[in-house]
Amino acid sequence: MALCGDHKDRELRIHESLEELSTDLADYIAELSEASVKERGVFSIALSGGSLISLMGKLCEAPYNKTVDWGKWYIFWADERVVAKSHADSNYKLAKDNLLSKVPIVPSHVHSINDSVSAEEAADEYKFVIRQSVKSRIVSVSDVSDSPKFDLILLGMGADGHVASLFPDHSVLEEKDEWVAFITNSPKPPPERITFTFPVINSASNVAIVVTGENKAETVHLAIDDVGDDSPLLPARLIQPRKGKLTWFLDKYAASKLDNYQFSE
Ligand SMILES: O=C(O)[C@H](O)[C@@H](O)[C@H](O)[C@H](O)COP(=O)(O)O
Numbered sequence: 001m002a003l004c005g006d007h008k009d010r011e012l013r014i015h016e017s018l019e020e021l022s023t024d025l026a027d028y029i030a031e032l033s034e035a036s037v038k039e040r041g042v043f044s045i046a047l048s049g050g051s052l053i054s055l056m057g058k059l060c061e062a063p064y065n066k067t068v069d070w071g072k073w074y075i076f077w078a079d080e081r082v083v084a085k086s087h088a089d090s091n092y093k094l095a096k097d098n099l100l101s102k103v104p105i106v107p108s109h110v111h112s113i114n115d116s117v118s119a120e121e122a123a124d125e126y127k128f129v130i131r132q133s134v135k136s137r138i139v140s141v142s143d144v145s146d147s148p149k150f151d152l153i154l155l156g157m158g159a160d161g162h163v164a165s166l167f168p169d170h171s172v173l174e175e176k177d178e179w180v181a182f183i184t185n186s187p188k189p190p191p192e193r194i195t196f197t198f199p200v201i202n203s204a205s206n207v208a209i210v211v212t213g214e215n216k217a218e219t220v221h222l223a224i225d226d227v228g229d230d231s232p233l234l235p236a237r238l239i240q241p242r243k244g245k246l247t248w249f250l251d252k253y254a255a256s257k258l259d260n261y262q263f264s265e
Pocket residue numbers: 048049050051052079080081091155156157158159162163164165188
């Protein structure tokens with residue numbers, strides 16, 4: 001792995017292969033889980049959809065399946081598509097089939113979105129669920145705002161620079177107050193989604209953005225490097241945890257257009 005710890009609160013972890021990236025990602029999550037359980041007795045983690053879930057697959061294998069304190073995990077979603085939980089587009093289904101059903105997570109600790117109401121109602125209900133989780137200290141609270149402070153929020157990034165369901169030029173990027181927003185016009189199908197907003201993502205203790213593949217190399221460059229004000233402001237670039245730490249997990253292809261970066265074995 002090539003490590004480019006470019007500044008105090010941001011780290012780039014660049015990997016030769018998906019295999020290596022997956023192992024490092026599992027180590028990273030397991031370490032944060034252990035630290036959080038030690039400190040707070042629980043681990044609050046928010047997932048996204050996309051390739052992230054299969055890249056987390058090592059967590060279902062030895063040693064992690066035995067060493068991680070799964071009973072202390074509380075699962076949330078950074079974004080969800082407003083479809084039935086049994087639908088192929090459901091981020092819940094993706095995580096359930098490939099991760100949650102393979103490790104001993106407590107079913108009542110899985111906070112998925114209500115799939116039988118409108119996007120707006122689902123967002124409102126999700127805010128309530130998060131508020132209750134903050135009250136019961138399952139999710140911490142930020143010391144600089146009243147936002148929830150998740151122990152870890154895991155994100156992927158689209159080739160357009162979106163993260164969670166925060167798409168370029170969408171009005172939801174301006175949301176400053178709500179913890180959870182709904183959109184009905186996502187440029188990437190399905191159109192109806194609910195999403196954590198920037199205030200919540202940027203209040204987390206740890207945020208990881210996991211990106212692989214050459215087709216995202218230019219976007220990775222625009223999201224990370226000092227590209228100047230003329231370049232489009234990508235949602236991924238706006239992930240700047242106020243007190244927490246941001247870690248990018250990249251494979252060498254996704255990292256290939258970063259300034260000052262040459263992969264050496
Ligand atoms: O609900 C979603 O659409 C996902 O949460 C989304 O934000 C995903 O993480 C990116 O689109 C990257 O997906 P890939 O890694 O599969 O390209």
